[in-house]
Amino acid sequence: MEIISLEKSHSLTQCLWSSEQIRMGERRAAKRAGISLFELMTLAGQAVFEHASANWPQARCWWIVTGSGNNAGDGYVVARLAIEAGIEVHLIQAGDAQRLTGDAAKARDQYCAQGGTISQLDTVQASASLIIDALLGTGLVGPLSADAARHIRAINQHSAPVLAVDLPSGLCADTGQILTEAVTAAQTLCVIGLKIGLLTARGPDVTGKVFLADLGMQSLFKDEVGQAPIANVMHWQQQRELLPVRRTGAHKGEVGRVLVAGGHQGMSGAIRLTGEAALRCGSGLVRLVSHNSHAHLLNMVRPELMTAAFPDFEDWQWAGALVLGPGLGRDSWSQALFNDAIASNQPMVIDADALWWLAKRGGSLPAQKTWVLTPHSGEAATLLQCKVSDIEADRLAAVQAIQQQYGAVVVLKGAGSLIADEHNVRLCHYGNSGMASGGMGDLLSGIIRTFLAQGLTTFNAASLAVCLHALAGDMAATQQGMRGLLASDLLPQLRSLINQDDDYDHRLFTTYSR
Structure with missing residues (x-):
C-alpha cells in the first residue's frame, strides 16, 4: 500500500476520475484481485488509520464522525484500529447506526465487538485532538440533510485538525461544488483514485493537503475501469520537458515574435504585463499595438518592448500570431481593433474584452483550432450565455462546452484551472489565492503566446504556460506572502523556473501549502 502526496509527481497523482468510474473500477479490481469489497474497505480504513497516526502522533483523543453510507464503514474500521492502538475513540454516528447495511454494518459490528461504543453528537463531552470525517463520502448529489449539515458545522467549529476520508463531506466529488456547506479539512486522504472535485471550483477551499492511498490496487484499477480518466493532473516535472530547447547559435528572430493588441486608454498596464511576460519567457521580439494616447510611453521603462499605435498599425502578419484582448475595452475603438485583428485570420490567444467581442459575434466565426481562449468564470458565462453560477456548478462541463462551441483550445482559469482540447482535459493544481489580483491573466496570455511562437502545439503551449504561471505565483507567495501579491x-x-534543471515539485511544496 502506498500513500502519495498530490504535490509529488507520480503516476498515482496524474489521473482524475469521476465517482462512477471509481465505484465501477474498484469493484472490478477487487474481483480480479480475489478480495471482497469488505476487505477493500478494511484496507481503506487501515490506510486512514496509519496516515492519521503518522501525521498526528500526539493526538490521543479521536472523534470519528460517520454517516449512513459505505464511508461510515471506513470510519468504523479506523475506530476499531484506533481502539486497538490505545487511542481514546468517540465514534459519532449521524443517524441510526442500526440502519447501516452490508459491509458498513459488518465494520460496525467488528468495532463494537472490540469494545467500541457509538455516540451521538450531543452526548460527546471529550474534546478531540483529531477529527476523522467519514460522514458522507462520494455519493453526495444534492443539498445536505439538516442532520448532516449540523454535524458538518460541529466539525468546523471544533479547533482540532480534520482528516477527511476520500473527500470532505459536503463537497461534490465530480464538480467541486458545495451545495450547502462542507467540512474544512486540514488534509484529505483520497482512496484508490483522485476525484476531480477535490482540485477545482470550491474543492481547494476545503480539502487541505491532498494525499492518495492506492491500497495496492492502482494497476488493476486502471485496467478494470475500462475508460480514460476524465482529466489529467499536470506536474511541473513533466510539463517542463515541453520547454523549447534553444540551439547555441539561435538569433532573436528564431526564438519567437509576439504581437499583442489591446491597451485602451487607462489600461496600458495590461498590455505591458503581457509583453513583459513574453519577454521573460524567452520571446525574441515583442511588439505592443495599443491606443495612440500612450503607445509611445510603453517602452520607456521596458525599452526591449516595441510599440505601435492603432488605428495606424496595419502589419498584422508581423509575428504570424498574436495576443488579442489585454486592456482592450468595449467601445468603437476596441471594436475596430478587434475586427482588424480577427480579419488577419491568424493563430491567436484571445483574452479579456476580446472574449466579450467574440461572444457578441456568436456563431458567425468558423471553429478555430489555432486559437487559445482564456476565460475566467465570468467570461466563460458570457461565451456560453449563462450565469457564472452555472459555470462554477460544473467547471469540467463548462470548459468542454466552450471548446466544442468555438473549436479552440480553452483555458478556464480559476482554482484548479482546466485546459481542454477536443480530446483531453488537463488540470493545474498549482496556484494560490494571492493570484486573485489584476493583471495575472494578462501575464498568462503572454506566456501562452510565447510558447506558441516557439513551436509548441496550442494544447501543449496552453498547458505549459498555465503550469508555469501558477507555479511562479506559488514561488512568489512562498517568498513574500500571498497578501499583496502583484502580477509583476x-x-x-x-x-x-524556465532556466532551472532541477525537479521543483517536492522542494517547493514542502515549504509552501495552499
Whole structure:
C-alpha cells in the first residue's frame, strides 16, 4: 500500500476520475484481485488509520464522525484500529447506526465487538485532538440533510485538525461544488483514485493537503475501469520537458515574435504585463499595438518592448500570431481593433474584452483550432450565455462546452484551472489565492503566446504556460506572502523556473501549502 502526496509527481497523482468510474473500477479490481469489497474497505480504513497516526502522533483523543453510507464503514474500521492502538475513540454516528447495511454494518459490528461504543453528537463531552470525517463520502448529489449539515458545522467549529476520508463531506466529488456547506479539512486522504472535485471550483477551499492511498490496487484499477480518466493532473516535472530547447547559435528572430493588441486608454498596464511576460519567457521580439494616447510611453521603462499605435498599425502578419484582448475595452475603438485583428485570420490567444467581442459575434466565426481562449468564470458565462453560477456548478462541463462551441483550445482559469482540447482535459493544481489580483491573466496570455511562437502545439503551449504561471505565483507567495501579491511579482519567478534543471515539485511544496 502506498500513500502519495498530490504535490509529488507520480503516476498515482496524474489521473482524475469521476465517482462512477471509481465505484465501477474498484469493484472490478477487487474481483480480479480475489478480495471482497469488505476487505477493500478494511484496507481503506487501515490506510486512514496509519496516515492519521503518522501525521498526528500526539493526538490521543479521536472523534470519528460517520454517516449512513459505505464511508461510515471506513470510519468504523479506523475506530476499531484506533481502539486497538490505545487511542481514546468517540465514534459519532449521524443517524441510526442500526440502519447501516452490508459491509458498513459488518465494520460496525467488528468495532463494537472490540469494545467500541457509538455516540451521538450531543452526548460527546471529550474534546478531540483529531477529527476523522467519514460522514458522507462520494455519493453526495444534492443539498445536505439538516442532520448532516449540523454535524458538518460541529466539525468546523471544533479547533482540532480534520482528516477527511476520500473527500470532505459536503463537497461534490465530480464538480467541486458545495451545495450547502462542507467540512474544512486540514488534509484529505483520497482512496484508490483522485476525484476531480477535490482540485477545482470550491474543492481547494476545503480539502487541505491532498494525499492518495492506492491500497495496492492502482494497476488493476486502471485496467478494470475500462475508460480514460476524465482529466489529467499536470506536474511541473513533466510539463517542463515541453520547454523549447534553444540551439547555441539561435538569433532573436528564431526564438519567437509576439504581437499583442489591446491597451485602451487607462489600461496600458495590461498590455505591458503581457509583453513583459513574453519577454521573460524567452520571446525574441515583442511588439505592443495599443491606443495612440500612450503607445509611445510603453517602452520607456521596458525599452526591449516595441510599440505601435492603432488605428495606424496595419502589419498584422508581423509575428504570424498574436495576443488579442489585454486592456482592450468595449467601445468603437476596441471594436475596430478587434475586427482588424480577427480579419488577419491568424493563430491567436484571445483574452479579456476580446472574449466579450467574440461572444457578441456568436456563431458567425468558423471553429478555430489555432486559437487559445482564456476565460475566467465570468467570461466563460458570457461565451456560453449563462450565469457564472452555472459555470462554477460544473467547471469540467463548462470548459468542454466552450471548446466544442468555438473549436479552440480553452483555458478556464480559476482554482484548479482546466485546459481542454477536443480530446483531453488537463488540470493545474498549482496556484494560490494571492493570484486573485489584476493583471495575472494578462501575464498568462503572454506566456501562452510565447510558447506558441516557439513551436509548441496550442494544447501543449496552453498547458505549459498555465503550469508555469501558477507555479511562479506559488514561488512568489512562498517568498513574500500571498497578501499583496502583484502580477509583476511573478516576472522574476517565470525567468527562474524556465532556466532551472532541477525537479521543483517536492522542494517547493514542502515549504509552501495552499
